Amino acid sequence: xxxxxxxSVSQPVPRPLWRRALGxxxxxxxxxxxxxxxxxxxxxxxxxxxxxxxxxxxxxxDALPETMAxxxxxxxxxxxxxxxxxxxxxxxxxxxxxxxxxxxxxxxNRVASGxxxxxxxxxxxxxxxxxxxxxxGAATDGAFWRETMIAIDTRWxxxxxxxxxxxxGQRFTARHYLKALDFERGPDGGYVRAPEVWRxxxxxxxxxxxxxxxxTLLCLVIGxxxxxxxxxxxxxxxxxxxxxxxxxFWTSLLVRTTSWIVLLQNQGIVxxxxxxxxxxxxxxxxxxxxxxxxxxxxxxxxxLPFLVLPLYSVMRAIPPAYMNAAVSLGATxxxxxxxxxxxxxxxxxxAGCLLTFILAIGYYITPALVGGQSGQLxxxxxxxxxxxxLNWGLAxxxxxxxxxxxxxxxxxxxxxVGIDRIGLx
Amino acid sequence: MRSSVAVVLSVVLVAGCRLAADPPPGSAPGSxxxxxxxxxxxxxxxxxxxxxxxxxxxxxxxxxxxxxxxDFQGGLAQVRAQVEAGVVHWDVxxxxxxxxxxxxxxxxxxxxxxxxxxxxxxxxxxxxxxxPEMNTECGVGNLLxxxxxxxxxxxxxxPPPTRLADxxxxxxxxxxxxxxxxxxxxxxxxxxxDGVPKERVYDVLSTPEGLERVFRKLDTIKDQVVxxxxxxxxxxxxxxxxxxxxxxxxxxxxxxxxxxxQPFVIVWDGQVLxxxxxxxxxxxxxxxxxxxxxxxxxxxxxxxGVGRYIAYSPARxxxxxxxxxxxxxxxxxxxxxxxxxxxxxxxxxxxxxWWADHGDEMLERFTAxxxx
Numbered sequence: 001x002x003x004x005x006x007x008s009v010s011q012p013v014p015r016p017l018w019r020r021a022l023g024x025x026x027x028x029x030x031x032x033x034x035x036x037x038x039x040x041x042x043x044x045x046x047x048x049x050x051x052x053x054x055x056x057x058x059x060x061x062d063a064l065p066e067t068m069a070x071x072x073x074x075x076x077x078x079x080x081x082x083x084x085x086x087x088x089x090x091x092x093x094x095x096x097x098x099x100x101x102x103x104x105x106x107x108x109n110r111v112a113s114g115x116x117x118x119x120x121x122x123x124x125x126x127x128x129x130x131x132x133x134x135x136x137g138a139a140t141d142g143a144f145w146r147e148t149m150i151a152i153d154t155r156w157x158x159x160x161x162x163x164x165x166x167x168x169g170q171r172f173t174a175r176h177y178l179k180a181l182d183f184e185r186g187p188d189g190g191y192v193r194a195p196e197v198w199r200x201x202x203x204x205x206x207x208x209x210x211x212x213x214x215x216t217l218l219c220l221v222i223g224x225x226x227x228x229x230x231x232x233x234x235x236x237x238x239x240x241x242x243x244x245x246x247x248x249f250w251t252s253l254l255v256r257t258t259s260w261i262v263l264l265q266n267q268g269i270v271x272x273x274x275x276x277x278x279x280x281x282x283x284x285x286x287x288x289x290x291x292x293x294x295x296x297x298x299x300x301x302x303x304l305p306f307l308v309l310p311l312y313s314v315m316r317a318i319p320p321a322y323m324n325a326a327v328s329l330g331a332t333x334x335x336x337x338x339x340x341x342x343x344x345x346x347x348x349x350x351a352g353c354l355l356t357f358i359l360a361i362g363y364y365i366t367p368a369l370v371g372g373q374s375g376q377l378x379x380x381x382x383x384x385x386x387x388x389x390l391n392w393g394l395a396x397x398x399x400x401x402x403x404x405x406x407x408x409x410x411x412x413x414x415x416x417v418g419i420d421r422i423g424l425x
Numbered sequence: 426m427r428s429s430v431a432v433v434l435s436v437v438l439v440a441g442c443r444l445a446a447d448p449p450p451g452s453a454p455g456s457x458x459x460x461x462x463x464x465x466x467x468x469x470x471x472x473x474x475x476x477x478x479x480x481x482x483x484x485x486x487x488x489x490x491x492x493x494x495x496d497f498q499g500g501l502a503q504v505r506a507q508v509e510a511g512v513v514h515w516d517v518x519x520x521x522x523x524x525x526x527x528x529x530x531x532x533x534x535x536x537x538x539x540x541x542x543x544x545x546x547x548x549x550x551x552x553x554x555x556x557p558e559m560n561t562e563c564g565v566g567n568l569l570x571x572x573x574x575x576x577x578x579x580x581x582x583x584p585p586p587t588r589l590a591d592x593x594x595x596x597x598x599x600x601x602x603x604x605x606x607x608x609x610x611x612x613x614x615x616x617x618x619d620g621v622p623k624e625r626v627y628d629v630l631s632t633p634e635g636l637e638r639v640f641r642k643l644d645t646i647k648d649q650v651v652x653x654x655x656x657x658x659x660x661x662x663x664x665x666x667x668x669x670x671x672x673x674x675x676x677x678x679x680x681x682x683x684x685x686x687q688p689f690v691i692v693w694d695g696q697v698l699x700x701x702x703x704x705x706x707x708x709x710x711x712x713x714x715x716x717x718x719x720x721x722x723x724x725x726x727x728x729x730g731v732g733r734y735i736a737y738s739p740a741r742x743x744x745x746x747x748x749x750x751x752x753x754x755x756x757x758x759x760x761x762x763x764x765x766x767x768x769x770x771x772x773x774x775x776x777x778x779w780w781a782d783h784g785d786e787m788l789e790r791f792t793a794x795x796x797x
Contacts, residue, residue: 102531109785117782120530197640200796266667290651373652373795384792388502389785 054176054396060168063104064091068169071162080162082142088165089145092123093130110391111175112164118155125152176397201381201398205405208378211295212360216307218300219356220349223307227348230308231315242312249305257369260298264288264370290372298370303359307352314348350417358406378402462491463714467519469496470657471680472735476519478752479730484721490714498654499607501528504706508533513708516715517722521609522700523780525564530781534563535705535712541720545743554725558777559740564702565723566740568731571763571772572610572697575678576670577663578688589695589771590618592670593646603662603671606652608791609780610697611672613773615642617695623773630779640794652795663689679736679761683754691761693768699775701737736761 061068066087074080095101101123109116129148133140150157167175167185178184178191182199186192193199230241248256263269271285280286288294318341326336364379371377378398385395465481467473473494481492495515497503501524507513520528528534539560542551559566574592576585586598593615604611616626616635619642629635651668653659659673660681675696681687703722705715721727728739729747736758739745748758759765763772780787 099530099532099536102527102529106531106785113786113789116785120782197790197797198793200793204796265665267665373650376796381796388500389789389792390502390505 050392050396051400052396053392054394054400055172055174057107057173057176057393058171060104060107060165061171063095063100064088064165064169067091067165071166071169074162074166076159076163076166078159079146079157082146084142084162085145085149085156086140086142089126089130089140089149092119093127096123096127108164108168110394111168112160115161115164118153118161122149122153122156173393176393177401179394180397180401201378204376204378204381205401208361208402209405211292211299211377212357212363215296215299215303215360216353216357218296219304219307220353222300223304223311223352224345224349227308227311227315230312231318232320245305245308245312248301253302253365254369256302257298257366260294260301260370261289264294264297289370290375292371292375294370294372295367295375295377298366299360299363302366303356306359307356310351310355311345311348314345314351318344350413354410354413357409361402361406460491461489461711461714462493463516463711463718464493464495464514465517465519465718466495466497466515468499468656468674469494470655470677471684472656472674472676472737475676475731475734475737478734479732480722480724480727483727483730484718487721488714488717490717492718496655498656500524501531501533504528504533505531508707511708513706513710515706516709516711517718518704518706519567520564520702520704521775521780522558522561522564522566522702522777523775523784525561525702525704526777526781527784528704529561529563533707535707535709535715536562537565537705537716537719541716541723543720543724545725545741546747547743549725549741549743551723554741554743556740556742559700559702561702564704565719566700566702567722567728568701568740569698569738569764570701571675572605572614572672572699573675573678573691573693573763574614574670574672575659575663575689575691577666578690580666581669585690586670586692587694589614589692591692592672593618593642595646595649598669600669601649601651601667602646603653603659603668603673604650605656605659605672606654606795608787609784610699610775611643612639612787612791613697613775614672614695615639617773618642623695623771626773627776627779630783636790640790643794660685660687660689663687675761675763676735676737683751683756693763694771696763696768696772697775698763698772700740700777732758732762736763738762738764 064087067084070084070087071080074084092101095104102120105116105119108119126145126149129152130140133144138144155161167173175185179194180201182194182202183191184194184198226241226245230238230245233241261268265271266285266287266289268289270288271280274280275282275285288297322340322344323336326340327333331339362379363377364383367375367377368380368383371380379402382395382398382402385391385398465476467476473496477492477494481494485491497518499521501520504515504518505528507515525534529536539551542555542560542565544550545554555566556569574586574589578585581598581600586592586594591598592602612630613626616629616639617623619638621629630639651662651671653662653671656674656677659671660677662668663671663673663678664681664685664687675691678689678691682689703719705712705719709715725739725741725744725747728741728744731737732739732744732748733750733752739748748762750756751758760767762768
């Protein structure tokens with residue numbers, strides 16, 4: 001490709017030529033169309049639509065349009081005007097009767113804890129108050145609702161619940177990102193760090209980063225000699241050894257992870273063995289699973305092939321003559337390894353480490369199964385918000401930050417090492 | 426040529442008629458055409474088995490509607506997800522009262538007309554026959570279960586724990602504890618063990634200082650806790666010796682005691698009772714069969730059926746009288762029931778109103794605390 005382009009520069013070419021070349025090029029690109037379509041529909045589309053949820057949350061705005069309109073001019077001090085009380089009452093009573101107020105209340109509750117009970121509790125009595133007022137023929141205007149709502153729950157007489165409603169009613173919001181970074185809105189509207197008991201995501205991001213780094217280094221330390229041995233074995237033995245690496249690769253991730261539970265648990269094989277040989281007492285069994293140790297061991301095992309395979313293919317291409325030459329010129333084996341062999345394997349080391357690290361940073365099944373509580377990573381939190389709390393906005397914000405972090409690392413790697421130096425052999 | 430077109434056409438037509446004549450598809454793939462089924466969702470293991478033996482089988486016998494089982498670990502998440510996505514494949518779900526009330530408010534559960542509830546075997550009216558607060562707008566009560574803690578007599582050989590506070594006493598009873606990975610019951614237990622009188626538990630929990638106090642108490646055992654997710658894990662952890670004691674649903678421990686002859690002992694002091702209900706997922710295409718199923722489950726005979734397989738107390742007084750011995754082992758059931766007065770010397774009834782309002786918040790706070 002490059003050679004053709006450079007040749008087209010060197011000699012003057014009539015303009016229509018690239019046009020004539022366009023047809024075949026387009027046709028060639030057309031072959032990739034099915035793939036492009038497949039990736040867009042099954043991957044890019046869903047991913048983008050989920051990521052939009054991290055800043056776009058129209059549910060409350062759609063459910064309480066009149067309230068939002070009535071709150072628009074409010075300065076956020078004391079209580080809003082009477083028409084806001086009337087609008088909230090109208091929409092609460094209607095939604096309550098149609099039984100979909102609970103969803104709105106849940107959303108507002110995410111902005112300010114405790115709002116769910118304020119809304120559900122008040123609305124129950126508001127329905128009754130409305131019926132009573134209608135039966136008595138009394139007017140249900142803003143002033144009526146102001147008095148009634150404050151009588152039902154004194155909190156409506158202060159600004160907090162109204163601020164929560166207003167904040168939850170923003171269609172475009174940064175609050176998921178704030179929460180994902182352990183920040184929150186302060187009383188004066190500024191951004192402050194969340195109280196210590198609520199700060200969980202930033203420490204988890206750090207933990208995820210450090211565990212991934214640790215697992216990658218462990219894989220490198222264990223995988224480098226293995227790859228070297230396979231690459232330098234006679235073909236027959238190399239095939240057998242390669243099979244030993246590939247076999248776990250083909251085995252289900254779940255099977256491999258649960259096997260570690262059998263091995264490492266309190267009454268497991270490893271502990272039984274250590275007790276049997278008298279290294280530890282029966283009451284001194286070591287906790288090796290359902291904690292960080294379990295996460296490290298199982299993740300290293302699961303990810304090892306991703307490091308060994310790229311390393312192996314790069315190492316196989318290195319002629320043994322280089323090492324022999326280095327030794328015959330007087331280098332010690334260690335010097336030869338460090339100054340001749342290691343630099344040549346760097347493309348493989350880079351490829352393997354990047355692959356392992358990126359896979360590790362998104363891992364969640366293995367930590368979920370063997371990590372206990374101290375071995376959970378940020379992906380487990382994303383899974384929790386997708387599956388259990390159904391707070392998809394927050395899950396999307398966490399995922400976006402994770403994606404951003406990995407992209408940043410990739411760019412840094414590219415700047416420092418150069419992505420074209422990655423080799424798969 | 427023409428005749429083969431006619432054959433194809435007639436086959437298509439006949440197939441079309443058959444499809445049109447079939448009842449609404451309630452069927453899992455592979456089920457025979459015409460066979461109706463509903464999906465009942467509960468907590469799996471020995472409890473699901475008790476439900477199958479207790480009333481699923483008799484329901485199918487009576488109506489011809491097959492009951493498919495699905496497992497979950499409680500909570501509304503999957504129900505909400507199905508209703509929001511508009512793809513409802515669960516029909517009847519086993520939930521706690523707090524969950525049904527929330528699901529009802531959100532419109533993800535069907536309203537159940539109380540007039541469908543059957544009278545008792547002696548003609549008892551449902552409004553007098555159900556225990557207090559068993560039924561709500563969207564939920565029909567089926568049983569009372571209890572969160573207790575239990576220990577393994579063969580592993581814990583010293584003086585046995587007898588009070589709730591012993592569960593939190595690592596000095597006298599060292600060793601790992603199993604606890605359900607959920608704020609339910611353990612928050613109440615921690616406060617009671619910390620000396621809060623049971624009448625004041627929910628008042629204290631409603632204050633920020635009270636919450637601090639709960640989590641400070643839980644901090645004292647956090648390092649020693651093995652968190653479990655599925656109810657069947659609790660007796661397993663205890664049997665494997667992974668933990669010296671564990672919180673559990675009382676029926677699971679009972680089943681391990683009588684069916685597997687495990688040397689487990691339940692400590693009833695400070696038990697946290699809760700009401701279980703059946704609810705119907707909103708928008709299920711099999712609504713009529715689901716209602717018939719709930720009506721069938723609400724019979725005293727059905728509740729007694731469950732109570733003869735697992736030690737959960739029935740929701741009706743008339744059903745209490747029908748329960749005698751465990752169906753398979755002949756064990757007397759009443760000594761093992763959570764509502765037996767002998768086991769109720771110090772108990773707490775779960776306040777479903779409090780949990781309905783604070784459940785999501787507590788789950789969030791609990792998850793934050795766990796992740797730290």
